[in-house]
Amino acid sequence: MQFTAAQIASLINGKVEGNPETVVNNLAKIEEATEGALCFLANPKYEDYIYSTQASIVIVSNGFEAKGPISPTLVRVADAYSGFALLLEKYNEIKASMSGKSGIEASAHISKSAQLGEDIYIGAFSYIGDNARIGEHTMIHPGCYIGDNVTIKAGSIIHPGVCIYHDCVIGCNVTIHSGTVIGSDGFGFAPQQDGTYKKIPQIGNVIIEDNVEVGANCTIDRATMGSTIIRKGAKLDNLIQVAHNVEVGENTAIAAQAGISGSTKVGRNCIIGGQAGIVGHIHLADGTRINAQSGVSKSVNSPNAALTGSPAYDYKSSLKSQAIFRNLPEIHHRLQKLEEMMQELMEAMNNKNTAF
Structure with a gap:
């Protein structure tokens, strides 16, 4: 062109x-x-x-x-x-x-009870389950699985090889890249007295609101009860794990290989760096910024906080700590000198006392 x-x-x-x-x-x-x-x-x-x-x-x-x-x-x-x-x-x-991508390719399987909007594309070898609803102008590329009772609203793009489990809801103008799984079971197991684990059925779903983009090979687990929610405008990079009952706030951006544990609530306009880990059952205030490879172990209640390290703490404080850390060899040398001087002083005092 x-x-x-x-x-x-x-x-x-x-x-x-x-x-x-x-x-x-x-x-x-x-x-x-x-x-x-x-x-x-x-x-x-x-x-x-x-x-x-x-x-x-x-x-x-x-x-x-x-x-x-x-x-x-x-x-x-x-x-x-x-x-x-x-x-x-x-x-x-x-x-x-x-x-020219439009219509339904011959090898796609479409349930008779599925509801299909106008001007959609469903690629070869895709599966559309019972009572699924596909909005107008949506593109589902080859090899996708769309489970029973799934809703995908207008204008969304589902790239090849995406799996969306039953009962999940995908908003308008959402893009989901290849290899991503939406709605797999949350990691819920009850320890038993004999040392085994009993699986806790995960009966909730995942809701992805409008204008969200999810990168390749991400996993967003369904809620134990209720919903795991990705709010409108959020952007997820590749290889991200979002656990059951997590809520990601509007316009929050998460870089690759980050993981958010169960029931954590992430506020609006947050930025989470690559390989950051966030424990479960905490809250991150709006505008929180987390550096790459940080480990967040407690709630962040002040908006627009910046955190780094593992366990994560205030970014400005970390800069002071790093400055001290860089000077440790010099500080160690000075301490050794002080110890030597103290030792010499003590010996001199002992010698003086002995003379009397």
Whole structure:
């Protein structure tokens, strides 16, 4: 597909600076772009590339001020990163509309009691269970399992190999990537006197609200009773475990390999770093930020707190501790000197007392 600078500006509410008829046919990084490429400049660290790039069009923020001559046509927007993201979104919409993916492929199994919306796509070897409801404009790619009584609302995209167990609810415009399992049993076992474990039936479900994206190979367990809930706008990276009865707040972002234990409530607009672990039955206040590989063992009650370490504690305090830790060899050396001086002083005092 080809786009002119004027068309791009129209799509992302931008303003052209240069030739509005400049044409691009591919996307590239600013440092690697060649003629015919579109790229963006958002990070000041990459500003030097804009003076040498071969790109035909560069999206920049309104606040960008050139320090030298620039050959590409510019498209100015309020925020270059957000503008580029919007452009990619529009590009995907156009690409999807041109793909011709619609209807139900012959090898898909659709229960007679399933309710299907208009303009949907169900790929080969997918299974749609009894009383499932699939909203309009939804795409279910090949090899997916959609269990009995599952609801998937309008405009959602279920990528190949996703498994959604019975009774789960998926909101509008949700994207779930390959290999993810929604609604598997929560980890509930009662220890017995003989040392064995008795499984506790998990009779709840999972609710994923509107505009959520779940990465590849995630597992979101169904509730023991009630619902495990991913609130609207949340973003989950790959390889994340969300346990039974967890609630993830609106617009919270969770990086890869993080794990949240059962019944924990995560507030709105939180950021959880990769490989972070959070114990069960606690609460994280709105805006909490957890560094990668941190272990959170107790509730965070103050909004916008920043935590790091295992067990996790206040980030600013951790910086002071790290500064001391870096100086431990010097501190140890000084302590040794003090011990030697104390020893010499004590020996001198003993010798003085002996003389009397």
